[in-house]
Amino acid sequence: MHLATLLLFALVALVAIATPGPTVLLALTNGSRYGVRRALAGMLGAMASDFVLVGAVALGLGALLAASEFWFSVVKWVGAAYLAWIGLKLLRSQGGLDLSQAAAGHAGGTPHTLLAKSFLVSVTNPKGYLFCSALLPQFIDASLPQGPQYLALAIVFAALDFAVMLGYALIGARAVRLLSRRAVLWLDRCCGGALLALAGSLAFYRRSTG
Template sequence: MTASLISFLVAIIILTLTPGFDTALVLRTSAANGWKKALVTAIGISTGCLVWGVAVGLGLGALLLASEIAYNVLKLAGAAYLLWLGVGLILKPRSEFNAQVRVGRQSAGYASFFTKGVMGNLLNPKVGVFYVSFLPQFIPAGASVALWSSGMALTHVIIGTLWSCVLIASTHYFAEKLRNPTVMKLMDRLTGCVFIGFAARLALSKR
């Protein structure tokens, strides 16, 4: 259990630090609308992740209990998905960070920014697919899938929110660094290696 938790924390920290849509949204909101609305946006993003984590945990738990075949199909599909993502990131890393994400107007209320963060994740099925393929690797044998998935999603939310706070506090510095093509390629390729490693681990794992 300890090894699973440590592995998960290392992986999720690396993945959280890798810039993507959420990073761009928080940075852009902070620069254009101030730290308070950027923080609300980050909380919305975290809420979306938590909803996905709980939903995936509940559905995945029922699926795993129902069928050995379904478990193996899901395992191999998840491994293939992670492998595809990893190879793609290594072969075609991004060289440009697009922080020009559309955000609400300066006069928009906090609810608007919270909704933008939530919907950015809830309307992205890749978040759910990623949780399905990623989280089961760290669940100890015999443990509650729903409970562990929800707990790991909550851990991801806490780490992600803390990282968003760092981004907000250092908006101009990080925005400039993340636009560096060398940094972008390095982060993408590092994440690709992580994905491939977990794809192999998932494919070779037993129920």
């Protein structure tokens, strides 16, 4: 795979990743509630899901979801339900947590919990599989071994995902220090409402039959 191909893929992937979605909203929320250091666990979970997603596309799962209404619906409804559950929890939130208490371990949101939450949100989103199954093959040279090429794309995708989520987490952590508790409460509610809206859009999302 040529360097120019990787750079072009990185540019396209960055535009897609930077668009606000479930994982970046979680990074923003985790940064505001638990601080950047603890939010790193959620980022690692999302990065792990990137490798699962690219690996699944390489093995043909993206094509399966595009062809099978049943399996597409299974993944879609699991993802929508999980997003809605997280969104409702944020809507019922009492506001951002105190970062000093979170750092000392006196608040909820263990690294394992944050990692699992971000991983599950990303890995149960069928849009990601369909998007990558349409995008990734365009950057694969069929005359070369495909495994190393998909691995290179996965590394680039995960690295960009981490950079974008880190930026959102830093914004969230900064906001919780500058805003009043009431403003932070509304930040939680806005993120919760956005996740619910994403859950709704996912529930009504239909695979292309064309």
